[in-house]
Amino acid sequence: MQIPQSRGPVSAALIDLLRSSDSDSSTEAALAAALHERTAVALATTDDLLLDDDLQTALFMAYELRYSGLDGVDDAWEWHPDVLSFCADVEVDFEIALRERASVPELPEPGVENVATALFEFTGADSGPSVSRYLAKKATDEQAREFLILRSIYQLKEADPHTWAIPRIRSRAKAALVEIQADEYGGGRFDRMHSELFARTMRGVGLDASYGHYIDQVPAITLTSSNMMTMFGTHRRLRGAIAGHLAAFEMTSSQPNRLYGNGFRRLGYDKNVTYYFDEHVEADAVHEQIAARDLAGSLATDEPELLEDVFFGAAAGLFIDGLAGHQQIDAWTAGVSALRTPATAGLPA
Amino acid sequence: MSDQDALAQALAVAEAQAAEAEAELRAAPASAGRGHAPGAADALVSITAYPNGPLLVRGPFEILTPDGTVIPPGRKTVALCRCGVSTLKPFCDGSHKAVRFRTEAEPPDNAPPALD
Numbered sequence: 001m002q003i004p005q006s007r008g009p010v011s012a013a014l015i016d017l018l019r020s021s022d023s024d025s026s027t028e029a030a031l032a033a034a035l036h037e038r039t040a041v042a043l044a045t046t047d048d049l050l051l052d053d054d055l056q057t058a059l060f061m062a063y064e065l066r067y068s069g070l071d072g073v074d075d076a077w078e079w080h081p082d083v084l085s086f087c088a089d090v091e092v093d094f095e096i097a098l099r100e101r102a103s104v105p106e107l108p109e110p111g112v113e114n115v116a117t118a119l120f121e122f123t124g125a126d127s128g129p130s131v132s133r134y135l136a137k138k139a140t141d142e143q144a145r146e147f148l149i150l151r152s153i154y155q156l157k158e159a160d161p162h163t164w165a166i167p168r169i170r171s172r173a174k175a176a177l178v179e180i181q182a183d184e185y186g187g188g189r190f191d192r193m194h195s196e197l198f199a200r201t202m203r204g205v206g207l208d209a210s211y212g213h214y215i216d217q218v219p220a221i222t223l224t225s226s227n228m229m230t231m232f233g234t235h236r237r238l239r240g241a242i243a244g245h246l247a248a249f250e251m252t253s254s255q256p257n258r259l260y261g262n263g264f265r266r267l268g269y270d271k272n273v274t275y276y277f278d279e280h281v282e283a284d285a286v287h288e289q290i291a292a293r294d295l296a297g298s299l300a301t302d303e304p305e306l307l308e309d310v311f312f313g314a315a316a317g318l319f320i321d322g323l324a325g326h327q328q329i330d331a332w333t334a335g336v337s338a339l340r341t342p343a344t345a346g347l348p349a
Numbered sequence: 350m351s352d353q354d355a356l357a358q359a360l361a362v363a364e365a366q367a368a369e370a371e372a373e374l375r376a377a378p379a380s381a382g383r384g385h386a387p388g389a390a391d392a393l394v395s396i397t398a399y400p401n402g403p404l405l406v407r408g409p410f411e412i413l414t415p416d417g418t419v420i421p422p423g424r425k426t427v428a429l430c431r432c433g434v435s436t437l438k439p440f441c442d443g444s445h446k447a448v449r450f451r452t453e454a455e456p457p458d459n460a461p462p463a464l465d
Binding site for chain 2: 113116117120124179182183187254255258279281282283284285286288289290293
């Protein structure tokens with residue numbers, strides 16, 4: 001994808017470093033030192049790392065090297081010590097912030113049944129904001145497009161962050177994760193891949209479905225949500241959290257997707273646009289059962305030391321996506337855009 | 350013959366039977382799917398009753414309307430509604446959670462004892 005615009009000194013320093021591949025080693029060392037220093041200052045002075053545009057943009061960029069790469073940036077940066085060191089610096093505080101603020105419920109005794117029941121109770125009690133009800137009943141056409149733009153940051157790589165966990169877990173939990181992910185990737189059919197279905201929905205309302213096209217328009221919390229998944233997925237240590245995250249995501253998805261679909265139908269869009277959501281009503285009703293019992297339940301039973309992180313991952317996911325939802329609904333009910341800059345620029349009238 | 354040899358031979362026979370059953374099923378026309386020997390279907394299709402939720406079906410199944418029309422499953426593993434509230438029947442849409450659908454203890458009391 002394109003290199004995002006910088007949102008402050010840290011993201012600017014990382015962009016300078018990633019573009020310095022042809023520089024001599026002393027220039028590169030100076031750029032790396034600048035990144036390190038600015039990161040330390042930013043982490044020490046940020047009001048809220050979870051809402052920090054500069055730090056989350058920089059982390060998103062560094063993480064994107066693990067997915068589709070950045071235009072004009074040498075892929076070798078993915079494993080470069082300066083980039084890994086930057087990620088590690090931010091991740092320490094990122095994980096602390098998530099653990100402090102996401103409310104983990106009382107843990108059940110290990111056991112597939114106990115874990116699944118506790119996850120269903122926990123996710124069922126989630127009282128997060130309902131973007132889906134707003135979409136179904138109230139959203140304007142412009143707000144519905146903004147919803148797709150915000151979602152596009154993750155949905156155009158849908159399933160990828162959880163796929164990292166496949167080689168990191170074993171036994172029943174691995175088989176369960178593969179079963180879910182295979183369905184996410186369309187069962188081997190490109191045109192049924194969920195990320196591709198989302199792209200079709202975007203194109204259907206006249207949006208650009210190129211990967212990362214709207215990166216500069218989304219607020220920090222959207223990047224935080226994606227970064228959280230990548231952090232959980234790419235650290236073996238956090239495999240319990242990525243499994244719990246997937247379970248909570250699937251368990252709170254089926255009915256909201258029905259409402260999203262209803263919202264786009266209310267606005268006059270046809271099946272070409274609503275298919276993505278309609279498909280998820282059915283798919284996620286399957287996935288939530290497998291994710292709660294066979295993935296999260298089995299993992300927490302086979303590796304009881306991961307029990308707490310399964311619930312941490314679930315809680316963190318609901319917490320961050322709740323923050324994102326609040327921001328959207330607050331903006332829309334105040335009659336302003338939920339994006340950093342209006343999405344209308346460059347769109348067909 | 351040692352016990353191990355007998356076990357190996359029994360496993361080989363079972364594998365051959367399973368392969369034969371699978372080949373038979375694949376060769377059969379779709380409309381004949383209901384008529385094959387129960388043993389073959391048992392080896393190939395599984396239905397898992399998820400507590401307080403749907404039935405998950407895995408394997409080479411087909412779902413038919415009363416007049417025999419195939420309902421496309423859309424995916425390899427499907428969840429069938431058993432609370433009666435889904436708006437996507439025969440598939441589950443997650444509605445059982447909203448109505449707090451509860452199932453009997455699993456497995457049912459009349460189930461044969463586990464063999465392991």
